[in-house]
Amino acid sequence: MKTRLTLTLIFCIIMTSQAQDQKLPYYEIPDYPEEYNECTVVARMIDGLGFRYYWATEGLNEKDLAYKPSESGRSTDETLDHILGLSDFIFKTCLKQPVTAREDVELSFEEKRARTLNNLRTAADIMRSSTDLSLYTIQFNRDGNTTEFPFWNNINGPIADALWHCGQVVVLRRASGNPFNSKASVFTGKVRE
Secondary structure, three states: OHHHHHHHHHHHHHHHHHHHHOOOOOOOOOOOOOOOOHHHHHHHHHHHHHHHHHHHHOOOOHHHHHOOOOOOOOOHHHHHHHHHHHHHHHHHHHOOOOEOOOOOOOOOHHHHHHHHHHHHHHHHHHHHOOOOHHHOOEEEEEOOEEEEEOOHHHHHHHHHHHHHHHHHHHHHHHHOOOOOOOOEEOOOOEEOO
């Protein structure tokens, strides 16, 4: 019995350690696809967003998350909530699911960050393996009514908005005394040595 308990305990410790060691996507941007089409271009845009978000949020601390430039402005943490909502929107569109209001679930910074990055990576992977963007319409279902928009609205809407807000996070973290890692190159999508 003691052996079984010991083995179970060791297994739990190993699993916990491995879960903590799992790397989040977008430390570096994936290699660009060999095929160049409308869907792979969208995938690359989402990859660029993921890379920027990864480095905009890497190493944020409680002081950074609470930072708010003015009483009427959003804090960094509130901005991350908004980016999470935008990533949910992009993710659902790529899954061909209707976009619905997000549930107000309290997530830790680490949970928000992981969910946002995984949403973006999954959306980019779907786009990377697709060739017909017209199959991915934005669908809103409200009160039994469905409204559809072409995927193009995702580009000038949630994708562009999320890029904009990643820039805000970079500015806010600099203002709170914790600047963006200058070794992360948004041009190459790699981290300089």
